[in-house]
Amino acid sequence: MFLGLSWYFILMDFYLYSFFGWIYECSFCSLKEHKLINRGFLIGPLLPLYGFGGTIVYVFLRPLAPHPSLLYLGGMLLATAIEYFTSWGMEKLFHAQWWDYSQDPYNYEGRIALVPSMFWGFLSLLAFDFLQPAVTSIIDRIPQQTGVLLLVIITAVAALDLIYTVITTLNFRSQLENLYHIRDELVAQLSEERFSSLRQIIFSRLHTQNERAEGFLKHLEELKAAHSGEDSRLAEIEQRFKEYRERHISFQKKNPFLGNKRIMQAFPTLKFIPQAAHKAGHKRMAVRLKDFLLQATDKEHSES
Numbered sequence: 001m002f003l004g005l006s007w008y009f010i011l012m013d014f015y016l017y018s019f020f021g022w023i024y025e026c027s028f029c030s031l032k033e034h035k036l037i038n039r040g041f042l043i044g045p046l047l048p049l050y051g052f053g054g055t056i057v058y059v060f061l062r063p064l065a066p067h068p069s070l071l072y073l074g075g076m077l078l079a080t081a082i083e084y085f086t087s088w089g090m091e092k093l094f095h096a097q098w099w100d101y102s103q104d105p106y107n108y109e110g111r112i113a114l115v116p117s118m119f120w121g122f123l124s125l126l127a128f129d130f131l132q133p134a135v136t137s138i139i140d141r142i143p144q145q146t147g148v149l150l151l152v153i154i155t156a157v158a159a160l161d162l163i164y165t166v167i168t169t170l171n172f173r174s175q176l177e178n179l180y181h182i183r184d185e186l187v188a189q190l191s192e193e194r195f196s197s198l199r200q201i202i203f204s205r206l207h208t209q210n211e212r213a214e215g216f217l218k219h220l221e222e223l224k225a226a227h228s229g230e231d232s233r234l235a236e237i238e239q240r241f242k243e244y245r246e247r248h249i250s251f252q253k254k255n256p257f258l259g260n261k262r263i264m265q266a267f268p269t270l271k272f273i274p275q276a277a278h279k280a281g282h283k284r285m286a287v288r289l290k291d292f293l294l295q296a297t298d299k300e301h302s303e304s
Contacts (some may be wrong), residue, residue, distance in 0.1 A: 003059055010059065011151050012139045014051040021050020031123075037265050041090075041098070043258060044161045049086055053079045057124050065128050077123020080117040087111040094173055097286055100269040110271075172260050173272065174263075174284055179247050180274055180292070186240045198237075213245050240257070252293065264289065277295075 002010060020122040025039035025047055040047040057075050088111065090098050102110035139147070183202070190199045203215045217238070224234050251260055264270070271286040 001061075005059060006293050008144065008147065008151070009139060010055060011155075012142075012147060013056045013058065013135060014048075014156055015046065015151070016135045016138060017131075018046040018048050018051030018052030020135075021054070022047040022128045024050075033265075038262055041159070041266075042161050042165055043262070044158065046158060046161075049083070052086075053120070054127055054131070056082065057127060061124070061128075068125060071128060072121040072125055075127075076117050076121030079120035079124065080112050081117070083120070084112045094169055095275070096173065097271040097273075098267050100271055100288070152237075169263065172263055175247075175251055175260070176272055176273055176289075179244070179251055180272075181288070182240070182244045184249060186237070186244050189240060189293050190236050195237075198223075207301060209248070216241060248293070264293075 001007070004266035022040055022045045027038045037040060040049075042048070055080055060078065061071055061074045064074050087098065090096070100105040100110045101116065104113035104115055105289075107113035111297050118222060122155060142150070187199060187202065189195075190202075197219060198216060201212055201219065204212060220234060220238055222240070252264070253261070268290060270289045272292075273286045
């Protein structure tokens with residue numbers, strides 16, 4: 001027992017909130033983007049942030065249930081603290097910021113912000129009035145012996161999911177670091193003023209990936225024709241660009257349900273901290289993944 005609740009109830013509560021949180025996030029984001037998106041860190045239909053948030057708020061704030069204003073404030077503060085330390089912990093582990101509120105008013109380090117925190121407060125009220133009674137009803141309808149078996153199976157599957165996801169995410173981070181390193185080398189090769197137009201093409205957001213590649217190679221051929229005596233230098237640049245392009249394409253073509261593409265869709269505001277910046281302690285050098293990969297949407301492209 002913990003604060004008057006059995007561990008069986010608390011674990012069932014956690015998994016149900018994780019599942020319903022996953023349904024909410026996937027539905028909201030899929031409707032917003034007009035495509036199916038699997039939100040969350042795990043591959044399976046669980047979003048532990050909602051599980052921890054919903055369960056901890058219910059377990060610790062039950063004495064505040066008769067006082068809506070205090071429940072709202074307590075839920076807002078407790079859930080915001082969970083969100084902050086989850087972001088901080090995942091950044092320490094993967095050297096990346098998985099969500100970013102830096103564009104929201106009254107944010108702190110881009111990890112938390114006033115509007116999302118207010119949402120957590122309203123969600124706490126909603127949980128006590130509607131969600132928790134429904135979750136409790138579901139738990140009560142499941143025979144405890146069956147429930148224990150379900151908990152064992154779900155926990156085992158979730159543990160395997162977590163192990164696999166951590167491995168693939170570390171691989172994702174390694175590929176991203178290699179791609180960043182190759183691009184830095186390419187940009188260094190283009191440091192001379194006569195290559196400024198090539199640098200502009202690499203960082204351009206006015207064209208699709210194929211248009212950028214075609215424009216870069218076309219302009220490179222023009223430089224070759226104009227500077228025939230420097231073919232070796234230009235050939236090195238061409239080779240490095242083709243390597244960068246191939247890795248760039250390969251990185252984004254990973255399995256959309258199990259690999260890189262799923263992570264990019266699940267965390268569209270993800271920022272990664274290059275290894276050199278992380279070692280130097282320059283967190284402000286965090287790079288927005290979408291900007292780094294130049295993933296302009298069709299709408300952004302048409303507006304440009």
